[in-house]
Amino acid sequence: MAGMVRAIGVISGTSMDGIDVALVETDGEDALRTGPGRTYPYPGELRRALLALAADAARAGGEPLAAEDDAVGDAHAGAVEAFLRDHAIAAATVALVGLHGQTILHRPERRFTRQLGPGARVAARLGIDTIDRFRHADVAAGGQGAPFAPLYHRALAAGLLRPLMVLNLGGVGNVTFIDGDATIAFDTGPASALLDDWVARHTGAAYDADGAVAASGRVDAAILAELMRHPYFALPAPKSLDRNDFHARARLVEGMPLADGAATLAAFTVESVAASLAHVPRAPARWIVCGGGRRNGFFMRELARRLGVPVDAAEAVGWDGDFIEAQCFGYLAVRSLRGLPLSLPTTTGVPRAMPGGELHRAPR
DSSP states (O other): OOOOEEEEEEEEOTTOOOEEEEEEEEOSSSOEEEEEEEEEOOOHHHHHHHHHHHTOHHHHHHSOOHHHHHHHHHHHHHHHHHHHHHTTOOGGGOOEEEEEEEEEEEEGGGTEEEEEOOHHHHHHHHTSOEEEOOSHHHHHTTOOOOOOOHHHHHHHTTTSOSSEEEEEESSEEEEEEEETTEEEEEEEEESSHHHHHHHHHHHOOSSOGGGHHHHTSOOOHHHHHHHTTOGGGGSOSSOOOOTTTTHHHHGGGTTSOHHHHHHHHHHHHHHHHHGGGGGSSSOOSEEEEESGGGGOHHHHHHHHHHHOSOEEEGGGGTOOTTSHHHHHHHHHHHHHHTTOOSBOHHHHOOSSOBOOOEEEOOOO
């Protein structure tokens, strides 16, 4: 077995609500020890600029964006520096940084994906070898480029009852189905993004805390049915989404009272998760939920009711549900360094098990 490598993973998700940093020690295969994790805020002006950029597909996909690229890299490097200070970790004891960066546009059907944050700049600032561009080889080969956590989920889930479904509820939802040697993964649909955006527009709050607004409203069954007619749900897995793919259809709730619109959008998330069962060989015995959406009481109650099997937050099995994706990119960085696959035909639709990532050596 290869030796253990100490790595830091750093990522900001599509909601751009912070930069997650986490420590792992792993051989990139089955041996895994997880360390601390922490979230650091984006500078407010940068977050606003990035959200606007992500909403402008023409600009996000076309311009060089050198200033924005550097600003994201500096913000992520700064978060890693703060993490090292906060946990009294010497940079010299960390062999590798897995820098996911900030996704601003993901169009795998055009073989295009864009994450800001230059690995070379981060490696030079931190003095730690850094791997970035995790998704690019997959997308260039015809894969969906997402989701990218399934192999990490499989390593985490060793010893748990199977078949098992790991559900990540971030801005977009994704699942990993694990059963024996089978690992199947795909994006399910909207998770928190539509609900958060609706609540933010109407109240100024960043999100629907505990799903309280959604729980106080009434679901419009006709609008929910129309939302579920989106062609994405009929596509075979594996498949992936951009954060904004459902925004046009979500306008169906415009004009509804705040609570009813929230309830309908939250129910849309639940139904889209339930629809994922059509794409796996058998129903899982248990669901493990990670990401910020596991704190939404409406989501968790309705998922348990709708799915009819245990639906538990990641902490119920000893995982840190806030930092699984950051841990994942530390783990994938080690796999990349060792030339191991980061994605599979059953997780992204790539033609063959696909390595990836680009290594940037720190100045010596």
